[in-house]
Amino acid sequence: MKIPMLDLVAEHAPYRGELLAAFERVLDSGRFVLGSEVEAFEREIAAWIGVPHAIGVSNGSDALLLALQAVGVGPGDEVICPTYTFFATAGAVARLGGKPVFVDSAECCYNLRADQVVAKIGPKTKAIIVVHLFGQCADMDPILKAAQKRGIPVIEDAAQALGAKDKGRQAGTMGTLGTFSFFPTKNLGTLGEGGLITTKDASLAERIRKLRVHGAKQKYFHELVGGNFRLHELQAAFLRVKLKYLDAALKKRQENANRLIEILRERWSAVMSLDACVCQGQGEAKNGKSGAVFLPFSCHSGVGEHTWNQFVIRVVGSGQRDALKEKLAAQGIQTEVYYPRAMHEQECFASTKGSFPTATRLTQETLALPGLNWTELVQKLEGSLP
Numbered sequence: 001m002k003i004p005m006l007d008l009v010a011e012h013a014p015y016r017g018e019l020l021a022a023f024e025r026v027l028d029s030g031r032f033v034l035g036s037e038v039e040a041f042e043r044e045i046a047a048w049i050g051v052p053h054a055i056g057v058s059n060g061s062d063a064l065l066l067a068l069q070a071v072g073v074g075p076g077d078e079v080i081c082p083t084y085t086f087f088a089t090a091g092a093v094a095r096l097g098g099k100p101v102f103v104d105s106a107e108c109c110y111n112l113r114a115d116q117v118v119a120k121i122g123p124k125t126k127a128i129i130v131v132h133l134f135g136q137c138a139d140m141d142p143i144l145k146a147a148q149k150r151g152i153p154v155i156e157d158a159a160q161a162l163g164a165k166d167k168g169r170q171a172g173t174m175g176t177l178g179t180f181s182f183f184p185t186k187n188l189g190t191l192g193e194g195g196l197i198t199t200k201d202a203s204l205a206e207r208i209r210k211l212r213v214h215g216a217k218q219k220y221f222h223e224l225v226g227g228n229f230r231l232h233e234l235q236a237a238f239l240r241v242k243l244k245y246l247d248a249a250l251k252k253r254q255e256n257a258n259r260l261i262e263i264l265r266e267r268w269s270a271v272m273s274l275d276a277c278v279c280q281g282q283g284e285a286k287n288g289k290s291g292a293v294f295l296p297f298s299c300h301s302g303v304g305e306h307t308w309n310q311f312v313i314r315v316v317g318s319g320q321r322d323a324l325k326e327k328l329a330a331q332g333i334q335t336e337v338y339y340p341r342a343m344h345e346q347e348c349f350a351s352t353k354g355s356f357p358t359a360t361r362l363t364q365e366t367l368a369l370p371g372l373n374w375t376e377l378v379q380k381l382e383g384s385l386p
């Protein structure tokens with residue numbers, strides 16, 4: 001039996017008819033770019049997130065680029081961001097000629113360490129990008145407080161965390177700007193590519209709308225140098241269908257994650273849990289013996305605040321994660337390593353100075369398990385785990 005990371009065919013089956021109807025609606029409209037579907041989607045998702053402005057864009061990577069451009073990041077500017085993240089976070093900074101200033105991660109939630117963000121703010125800091133990794137919000141309050149004091153914009157990279165909360169506040173509503181991805185693996189995935197930027201600031205929203213279409217409010221009259229960062233009508237129409245089911249889908253992810261935790265506790269003797277959050281560097285997390293498996297830890301998250309975009313365990317000890325990955329593969333269980341290399345270890349960021357020991361450990365120890373988007377996968381997993 002094969003157990004894939006995701007089963008997108010099964011996920012879409014219940015609303016196949018609605019997706020086909022959305023396709024026909026767009027086909028029959030003859031309007032494929034920036035029309036009524038994008039406008040309606042922007043209104044609907046803004047209401048769902050609880051933010052006044054939501055701008056649909058081409059993808060989550062471009063959303064980051066536009067957000068940084070909107071707050072004026074340019075050549076030589078420093079932007080603080082985590083080293084343990086998907087490449088797009090730091091890549092967007094470099095695409096604008098800026099310099100990513102990396103911070104280490106916390107062993108509890110794998111999010112960036114807020115205390116290190118605060119410590120690294122300097123005269124060249126132009127912005128801070130906080131990534132809400134794997135569906136769980138980072139510790140926002142200390143970062144927001146320090147940034148506000150110095151007038152530095154905070155961008156929340158919420159590509160993996162649509163619907164996540166930090167003390168009741170939605171991801172993408174706490175900082176100056178929020179960015180999201182609708183890549184098919186995300187909490188709200190489309191049938192292709194898409195992204196979103198959220199903000200409470202009307203003038204930033206206006207600037208981003210211009211940047212999305214080559215910096216022109218009026219066609220062929222360019223106030224800024226932007227690009228083609230448009231969300232397609234077809235993707236907006238699909239997203240409108242799936243948005244109606246997002247609350248139910250997030251509830252299902254939560255249930256599946258809880259069930260996976262129960263299953264692993266029952267089946268694997270080496271399972272351990274952390275007792276406390278170490279996001280602020282309040283001491284080392286429990287290390288565990290070689291082969292110990294740490295379950296995902298919901299740090300700041302109250303009930304329902306973690307959206308479980310990925311279920312990521314940590315397997316302690318050299319080579320232990322890879323051995324488990326192979327063992328699971330032999331049972332037909334697909335797993336993924338998010339991420340095998342941190343940003344400071346990438347060839348393109350080879351000039352980075354400093355050491356990031358937790359991030360490096362996470363690249364060697366973390367393993368994402370399948371099954372969160374479809375309950376049947378969790379049931380299959382239960383029958384197949386070694």
Ligand SMILES: Cc1ncc(COP(=O)(O)O)c(C=O)c1O
Nearest residue numbers: 059060061086088159181182183
């Ligand atoms: C944290 C993070 N930021 C940004 C992105 C980029 O999003 P996209 O793939 O839509 O460009 C991703 C996508 O995986 C991501 O995980």
